[in-house]
Amino acid sequence: HGCVRLHDPTELGGIVLDAxxxxxxSDDLPAILGNGxxxxxxxxxxxxxxxxxxxxxxxxxxxxxxxxxxxxxxDRYLRRLVEPPxxxxxxxxxxxxxxxxxxx
Numbered sequence: 001h002g003c004v005r006l007h008d009p010t011e012l013g014g015i016v017l018d019a020x021x022x023x024x025x026s027d028d029l030p031a032i033l034g035n036g037x038x039x040x041x042x043x044x045x046x047x048x049x050x051x052x053x054x055x056x057x058x059x060x061x062x063x064x065x066x067x068x069x070x071x072x073x074x075d076r077y078l079r080r081l082v083e084p085p086x087x088x089x090x091x092x093x094x095x096x097x098x099x100x101x102x103x104x
Contacts, residue, residue: 004052020044 006012010033014026022045024032032040056068070076 016044016048017042020046020048022046 010029014029017024017028018026022043024042032042054074056071057065058068059065
């Protein structure tokens with residue numbers, strides 16, 4: 001739901017392909033994209049981690065950027081996932097230390 005916008009997805013695709021040890025490179029993109037299909041899947045030899053950051057922004061006719069409020073209410077939930085607790089030690093699990101190395 002929503003959208004992902006890239007200035008030049010072909011450039012990004014080329015960068016990813018050139019970094020991947022698989023058989024394809026950025027030089028192959030014109031033939032791959034010109035195959036006449038609406039959707040083409042390429043499988044990479046190594047996975048690439050992708051991180052998305054959601055921000056509601058827009059640019060007005062004068063080129064000024066505006067950031068909108070958190071209309072979906074996701075920020076509070078996401079902030080809890082990435083911010084450490086006030087007392088990190090309160091979240092540590094305490095266990096039996098009998099399995100630790102013993103002095104001889």
